[in-house]
Amino acid sequence: MSREKPKSFQSLILTLHDYWSRQGCIILQPHDVEVGAGTLHPATVLRALGPKSWNAAYVQPSRRPGDGRYGENPNRLQHYYQYQVILKPNPENMQDLYLGSLEAIGLDLRTHDIRFVEDDWENPTVGAWGLGWEVWCDGMEVSQYTYFQQVGGLDVSPVAGELTYGLERLAMYVFGVDNVYDLPFNDPDSPLGATTYGDVFLENERQQSEANFHGYDVAVLKQQFEQMEEQVPLMLARSYQNKALVLPAYDMVLKASHLFNLMNARGAIAVAERASYIGRIRDLCKLCASAWVEQQEAA
Amino acid sequence: MPQLLLELFSEEIPARMQAQAAKDLERLAREHLAAAGFLPEALKTFAGPRRLTLVAEGLPLAQADRKEELKGPRVGAPPQAMEGFLRKAGLTQDQLVERDGVYMAFIEKKGRPTPEIVAEMVEAIVRGFPWPKSMIWGTKKLRWVRPLKRILCVLDREVVPFAIEGIPSGDVTEGHRFMGDAKPFVAKDFDEYVAGLEAHYVVLDVEERKQRILEGCKTLCFARHLELVEDQGLLDEVAGLAEWPTPVLGDMDPAFLDLPPEVIRTSMRTHQKYFAVRKAGEEGLAPHFITIANIQAADGGAVIAAGNAKVLSSRLSDARFFWDEDVKVGFEPWLDKLNGVTFHAKLGTMAQRVERIVALAGEIAPLVGADVEKTREAARLAKADLASQMVGEFPELQGIMGGYYARQFGLDGEIADAVRDHYKPQGPSDAVPTAPVSIAVALADKLDTLVGFFKINEKPTGSKDPYALRRAALGVIRIILENGLAMALKTTLTKALRQSSFVHEEVEEGFVGAGPEVAADLVAFFADRLKVALRDQGKRHDLVDAVFALGDDDLARIVARVEALDGFLKTDDGKNLLAGYKRASNILKAEEKKGALPTGAPEAPTADSAAEVGLYNALRLLDKPLKDALAKEDFTGAMTQLAELRGPVDAYLDGVFVNEPEHRDNRLRTLAAVRDAMGQVADFGLIGG
Numbered sequence: 001m002s003r004e005k006p007k008s009f010q011s012l013i014l015t016l017h018d019y020w021s022r023q024g025c026i027i028l029q030p031h032d033v034e035v036g037a038g039t040l041h042p043a044t045v046l047r048a049l050g051p052k053s054w055n056a057a058y059v060q061p062s063r064r065p066g067d068g069r070y071g072e073n074p075n076r077l078q079h080y081y082q083y084q085v086i087l088k089p090n091p092e093n094m095q096d097l098y099l100g101s102l103e104a105i106g107l108d109l110r111t112h113d114i115r116f117v118e119d120d121w122e123n124p125t126v127g128a129w130g131l132g133w134e135v136w137c138d139g140m141e142v143s144q145y146t147y148f149q150q151v152g153g154l155d156v157s158p159v160a161g162e163l164t165y166g167l168e169r170l171a172m173y174v175f176g177v178d179n180v181y182d183l184p185f186n187d188p189d190s191p192l193g194a195t196t197y198g199d200v201f202l203e204n205e206r207q208q209s210e211a212n213f214h215g216y217d218v219a220v221l222k223q224q225f226e227q228m229e230e231q232v233p234l235m236l237a238r239s240y241q242n243k244a245l246v247l248p249a250y251d252m253v254l255k256a257s258h259l260f261n262l263m264n265a266r267g268a269i270a271v272a273e274r275a276s277y278i279g280r281i282r283d284l285c286k287l288c289a290s291a292w293v294e295q296q297e298a299a
Numbered sequence: 300m301p302q303l304l305l306e307l308f309s310e311e312i313p314a315r316m317q318a319q320a321a322k323d324l325e326r327l328a329r330e331h332l333a334a335a336g337f338l339p340e341a342l343k344t345f346a347g348p349r350r351l352t353l354v355a356e357g358l359p360l361a362q363a364d365r366k367e368e369l370k371g372p373r374v375g376a377p378p379q380a381m382e383g384f385l386r387k388a389g390l391t392q393d394q395l396v397e398r399d400g401v402y403m404a405f406i407e408k409k410g411r412p413t414p415e416i417v418a419e420m421v422e423a424i425v426r427g428f429p430w431p432k433s434m435i436w437g438t439k440k441l442r443w444v445r446p447l448k449r450i451l452c453v454l455d456r457e458v459v460p461f462a463i464e465g466i467p468s469g470d471v472t473e474g475h476r477f478m479g480d481a482k483p484f485v486a487k488d489f490d491e492y493v494a495g496l497e498a499h500y501v502v503l504d505v506e507e508r509k510q511r512i513l514e515g516c517k518t519l520c521f522a523r524h525l526e527l528v529e530d531q532g533l534l535d536e537v538a539g540l541a542e543w544p545t546p547v548l549g550d551m552d553p554a555f556l557d558l559p560p561e562v563i564r565t566s567m568r569t570h571q572k573y574f575a576v577r578k579a580g581e582e583g584l585a586p587h588f589i590t591i592a593n594i595q596a597a598d599g600g601a602v603i604a605a606g607n608a609k610v611l612s613s614r615l616s617d618a619r620f621f622w623d624e625d626v627k628v629g630f631e632p633w634l635d636k637l638n639g640v641t642f643h644a645k646l647g648t649m650a651q652r653v654e655r656i657v658a659l660a661g662e663i664a665p666l667v668g669a670d671v672e673k674t675r676e677a678a679r680l681a682k683a684d685l686a687s688q689m690v691g692e693f694p695e696l697q698g699i700m701g702g703y704y705a706r707q708f709g710l711d712g713e714i715a716d717a718v719r720d721h722y723k724p725q726g727p728s729d730a731v732p733t734a735p736v737s738i739a740v741a742l743a744d745k746l747d748t749l750v751g752f753f754k755i756n757e758k759p760t761g762s763k764d765p766y767a768l769r770r771a772a773l774g775v776i777r778i779i780l781e782n783g784l785a786m787a788l789k790t791t792l793t794k795a796l797r798q799s800s801f802v803h804e805e806v807e808e809g810f811v812g813a814g815p816e817v818a819a820d821l822v823a824f825f826a827d828r829l830k831v832a833l834r835d836q837g838k839r840h841d842l843v844d845a846v847f848a849l850g851d852d853d854l855a856r857i858v859a860r861v862e863a864l865d866g867f868l869k870t871d872d873g874k875n876l877l878a879g880y881k882r883a884s885n886i887l888k889a890e891e892k893k894g895a896l897p898t899g900a901p902e903a904p905t906a907d908s909a910a911e912v913g914l915y916n917a918l919r920l921l922d923k924p925l926k927d928a929l930a931k932e933d934f935t936g937a938m939t940q941l942a943e944l945r946g947p948v949d950a951y952l953d954g955v956f957v958n959e960p961e962h963r964d965n966r967l968r969t970l971a972a973v974r975d976a977m978g979q980v981a982d983f984g985l986i987g988g
Contacts, residue, residue, distance in 0.1 A: 075616075109476075111598060112603065138610070158438040214902065
């Protein structure tokens with residue numbers, strides 16, 4: 001594995017994989033259900049809970065339907081990648097490890113202005129919160145750094161440290177690119193030809209934006225949401241080898257959460273209803289979290 | 300005398316918590332040291348991004364030995380009492396001394412070494428520190444604001460040995476994360492500590508950091524003929540974000556200057572924590588910004604400036620996007636959206652609130668000389684911008700954006716200004732609206748809030764005021780007083796109450812208390828706020844009480860009375876008349892206990908007494924001019940009239956014996972007449988000596 005400064009979006013990911021692999025993390029692949037953030041991968045939400053140690057890094061495609069801009073905004077995307085690291089229990093030197101990862105991707109910490117700015121993260125849909133920072137590099141938020149205190153309404157003990165890097169934004173910064181679609185996806189000198197981020201995703205942004213804002217049938221989304229909501233407790237009531245089917249049930253929570261995001265992007269959720277929808281998803285997530293912790297503690 | 304140096308070194312402490320943390324550390328340390336019998340000659344604390352520091356000068360190395368005297372049971376007390384006492388004192392009976400029939404124990408307490416006390420103190424402070432929000436980390440159970448990494452604790456250059464949850468004390472700390480050798484260093488006293496920090500690029504004292512920022516900014520500005528747009532709140536914040544604060548000037552694309560300056564400044568301030576700059580001596584912003592870096596970069600900050608400029612560009616592009624989208628939409632669709640926005644579960648939607656404000660503003664308009672139709676239209680549009688994208692992104696621009704959009708859509712200037720200004724005043728330093736339409740909408744906005752929350756019994760209690768009702772009431776008071784408005788508060792409140800009930804019967808069930816009670820509650824609440832406001836201006840609160848007791852509800856008139864009264868009581872006549880009033884009213888009170896006082900006006904005195912005749916005449920002469928002055932609201936004039944009573948009252952009280960049987964009734968009537976005459980101006984009984 002080369003330890004040169006990355007030159008492309010994909011080599012940035014490979015560099016982070018290499019770095020965190022060297023720190024002892026397992027390198028996972030994305031979860032295969034649509035999620036709004038890398039945190040929602042069961043490797044973070046569920047593994048943060050319970051007594052067991054867990055150290056993992058992975059890329060997670062994330063969807064935020066409301067952020068679609070038809071490919072016309074140089075910074076905003078409705079589909080993007082987050083790089084996620086979860087360290088449980090968080091090691092004493094986690095900040096140093098994090099800063100090491102920035103150096104690994106080519107940031108000179110004596111030239112750039114790196115700052116830890118208070119930002120207490122919370123994700124109400126999964127009943128999770130923690131204390132930490134946004135990490136700024138020259139005024140740009142390049143990561144979210146959180147010490148999880150609760151997930152699914154349950155205390156996280158031992159504490160898990162979570163790092164989330166917004167990959168596109170970080171790449172734009174490291175490579176000095178102003179428009180996300182101009183990012184080199186592979187090595188610009190590749191013998192098979194250079195490919196940009198736009199070559200891969202611009203059309204996707206256009207079509208998905210239109211679908212997010214105008215395409216999806218609100219009535220269908222609502223119906224699907226309600227079906228998912230009904231299914232979660234039923235799935236949790238089933239078991240295999242004396243264990244409730246918490247992993248499939250959690251996938252259904254994720255689906256419900258994505259359906260909610262789609263309804264929200266369609267403007268189908270009144271401000272007053274928002275809190276109630278979020279509360280419904282959180283309740284489902286709490287059911288899964290408790291069942292998961294029970295299984296972890298029994299094991 | 301020995302010095303104690305303590306540093307609690309952690310990961311980055313939120314900027315907003317640092318100042319209070321320094322105060323709390325000082326308070327807790329003083330309390331603990333005092334409890335141990337120590338009175339340091341000097342004690343100072345510091346807070347910064349990664350450390351809380353305390354230095355205390357002049358501590359002894361041990362507590363002084365102490366003798367304690369304990370009083371035991373009496374001689375001959377039951378044996379159980381003696382056993383209990385001995386157990387408590389840890390003594391045997393032969394160690395007691397008998398004194399005046401009581402057993403006494405004299406215990407010598409050896410003073411403990413100071414390090415022991417300091418170790419206990421630090422542990423207690425760390426474990427009980429009042430962070431507004433704290434956390435656990437790793438496998439520890441200790442709570443701190445962020446992970447606590449090191450404890451430096453030296454007394455008289457020696458490490459005070461202890462450990463808290465596996466974190467040992469020592470004499471080592473760290474400086475700047477990136478600058479210098481970035482290696483830990485030893486500090487055995489405060490001088491070494493400060494020198495070590497400086498050599499490792501850390502400014503310990505927040506005031507020095509602020510100084511450094513301001514001077515750095517001014518130097519950068521001066522070179523480019525720019526001026527810093529000073530911002531104290533931002534300065535306080537950035538001084539907590541950098542250990543080696545280094546201002547860096549960056550450029551902004553001048554194309555963004557067509558955005559409203561408030562949008563640019565808010566974007567700079569809230570998202571990026573940048574200072575804005577303007578061209579020297581000019582209004583408006585210049586296309587630059589200053590960011591406060593935490594590092595003095597080798598390239599002079601070129602990379603930092605370029606990076607920050609790029610971030611600002613993308614923030615401002617977003618703002619431009621919101622503006623462009625917003626002007627495509629306009630007020631009517633936004634108003635429609637307000638139907639879906641809950642103002643408060645028991646007070647209906649924002650759209651319903653708008654209806655109430657429209658109706659109330661319409662009623663207030665004629666009282667403040669505003670055009671009714673324009674006022675109603677301004678009130679109707681005032682909250683629309685809450686549904687705009689820009690306000691969604693920058694909630695602090697509510698009103699301001701509404702004003703810009705109103706002008707953009709070509710609405711009447713008075714209406715646009717009222718939309719912009721109706722939230723004012725937003726704090727003690729914010730100006731009040733002065734244009735009639737703006738005044739009417741601003742009052743209606745605040746009164747609707749007050750009436751609504753009082754109706755559902757969500758009144759402020761103690762330090763809790765989640766709906767900022769005190770600020771709203773003070774806003775109403777300031778708008779009325781600073782614009783010199785004559786307005787009967789009760790009537791206006793009753794109007795507001797009527798709006799809040801007849802417009803939306805469906806929320807009625809959530810209401811507690813009938814209208815009149817709520818109105819009375821609110822008047823009392825306003826009275827309290829007015830007292831606070833007047834007290835802040837240095838007015839005596841008892842004078843405010845004395846005037847309020849008259850039951851007036853015209854704020855401007857109340858204040859005029861308080862001012863006249865204040866002036867009067869500073870004169871000799873005023874002071875003496877007040878004393879006379881108290882004597883007269885004491886006599887009346889004493890006599891009242893014996894039976895009901897005689898009623899009616901005093902008759903001409905029959906006894907041959909100059910003092911009696913003098914006061915009788917003075918009262919008769921006072922009556923009309925006093926009433927006239929009060930009718931004209933000439934309170935200083937009324938006081939001048941009252942001053943005429945001073946001589947006669949003094950002479951009367953000194954020379955006339957009230958309880959002479961044949962004259963008693965008439966004399967009591969005379970004193971009552973004095974009390975009543977003065978009572979037209981204020982309740983002098985509520986004024987302190």
